[in-house]
Amino acid sequence: MDRIDANLYLNLVRGGAARLGLHRQEINDLNVFPIPDGDTGDNMYMTIQAGCTAAGSTLPEVAKAVSAGMLMGARGNSGVILSRMFAGLAKGLADVREADVKAFSRAMQAGVEESYHAVSEPVEGTILTVFREGVAAAAGSKDLDEYFDLLTSAMDLSLQHTPELLDVLKKAGVVDSGGAGLLYIAEGMRAALHGEAAEVLEEAAPAAQHVDLDAFTEDSVLEFGYCTEFLLRLQRSKVDLETFDESVISDWLAAHGESLVFFRDGSIIKVHVHTHTPGEILNHCQQYGEFLTIKVENMTLQHHENHMDERFKKGRKAFGVVAVASGAGLVDTFKELGADIVIEGGQTMNPPVKRFIDAFDAVDAETVFVFPNNGNILLTARQAADIYDKADIRVIPAKTLGEGYYALANLDTEAGDADAIEAALAEAAGEVATGLVSRAIRDSGNVREGEYVGIAGKEILAAGPAPEEALLALADAMDAGSRDVILVFAGEGGTRSEKVREALEKRYPRAEVILQTGGQPVYEYILVLF
């Protein structure tokens, strides 16, 4: 391919968008610079996407339409800068019907200039640097293939250097997110140049952002101000469009806000600025025109959303609880006991590590106590705890639902630090005896298939033709009479009958007998003694 025409140009943009789309979460996660300002990956992606729907028959038309689309769709700092790159590109291609490598290279250089121009105080070590160095390195290429090879490899190199230019990146141990996003776009463009089909463009819209309004409370201090973005259409009634010098506005904005990104395209002025007093900014700018769009967001809330590393989250609760249980009644019981999340699982359904990780994320606490409630699941929980580093995870060695129940019932979050609480929970779990009644699925020893057996630990302690009989025999074998509470969870196959309660009460008058609907599979009854 030695020339770029209207079609190819659009394909390049779409290829860039598609590649970025695949990696946008990764870019979001890199976002630690300059200060919290939306999600870079999402912002850049939505910006470039807005250019992908452009139409036109000639290269200048298409390039201009892409630029116009991106102007309207530009979001966030990096998104706005990106849109300026393509605006510069469109200017550079304004009278080029088919761009060869020289023309394209010149247009790209125009993009560099345009993007630097849009930022009041260009900072090196950002998307600007990555773009500029990439474009400079590719400048002398003999053809477009070489151009994009050099462009991407130089951009990659430049990107890797960004931490050396910016302390904040070095401290965070990341490269610049906008630069990284731009590299994906360039790589996507290169792939498109080689005719590689752009990967699925129809991607789901980014997940709805969960804005936690509680991140800014009655007592919060406005630390980051408001991210204020708008498109202003200069009005003939207010200014002389032909002679108006937009630096009147940009200079004033630079003096009254931070992180200013500003550019003019015809009669439209795009502003992105961080300020503590958005009203003042808007009032000032309205003397030159009228607003086409306005977006004002409290950056403390953005800050809150952005820092996926939950350790920085304010208002995170100190303790959380994740428990594993199956059966509607047991799940409810654990929830009522105070479990934030109950993972469905049990003997025949061991939840994977991923479920625990997701649960830990969702609980959002400094310390999470985990009640696996099954010997097989205990190890999975521990493994999940080992690889999770966003919270202090304490896996309580509760190997049965009974142990988990009683331990959780004894959770006292004011009993000391996490170590002390964990020790108390483990101790409580150890005080409980749990028995299970289940149907024998084959002959074994004295037990016939179809009979009901009472099991504690790995031992069969009782058997009977009906689950209720096995339950009573099991309670006997486990010396239920010496306990204070006999708690029975009736499973799918058991019944929560008054008869069972009465029989137990009659046999063990000292103990309090409680019969609950557990709804668990496999076990007709779970007998919990404490």
Next chain:
Amino acid sequence: MLRLFTDTDTDITPAVAAEYGYRLISMPYSVDAKTVYPYVDFDEFEPRPFYDMLRSGVLPTTSAISKERYIEYFEPEFAAGNDILYVHFSRAMTVTFNAMDEAVAELKAKYPERSFHEIDTKGITTISYTIVREIGDLFKAGKTLEEVLEWAGTEVDKFAMYFFADDLKFFRRSGRVSGLAATMGTLIGIRPIIYMSQEGKMVSCGKEKGRLKAMERLVQQVADLGEDFKSHRFVIGHTDAPELAQEVGKMIQERFGDDFPIDYVVCNPTAGSHAGPNGVGVCFHAKHR
């Protein structure tokens, strides 16, 4: 002359109030947005339907009465030239007494020669019931207002109350028990033991496994803290758990002898809204609370 007032949160019924000459201030609760004033909107409290409603999951709310309502209660007495002593439930458990203070300040400006006295029972339900009756007994025995106020200065703190509840959700919801926040949810089979502190607040002081252990704990509290309790009122209160209350009474008598009467009282609906059903508590004269 002196007019005695108390309120329905002290478990005093109109019949008992009449016995001592107390006027009864009705403290309301609300169910489904309908506000009910005990002994104004009904003549007799029927505990079973009320607590069954709680058992079925309905959670009533309680509300503080207004300054105007206090004025309605007090002004006729001042206007008639009477002074007032109000023996009430704990200030530390409600904001309603702010409204009362305003009402009293307003009335005092209007009736400068009248006087208003109050005794804070620093409790609610059974413990307040006990103190309100003890005070009524003192007046019956011919004690003067000054003597009664002096008695209250030391004796209010010498009535202890320990109780357990079946389900924490009522307490948790009302947020009126300190120390419970530490425990995270509804417990089955484990009962927190709660006592009325010297500050007039409910404070959790441990948990017991099973009903029997919980009842034994109440008896043990009497053994540990009781002082001269046989010559004072000994009251067992419950939230619609008469059998359990009787059982505790039996255990008390087995332990300490049956040479003293035990009074059984059902907890009023307003306080019961915060305690939930199936709770039992003992109130007795003690070294301290």
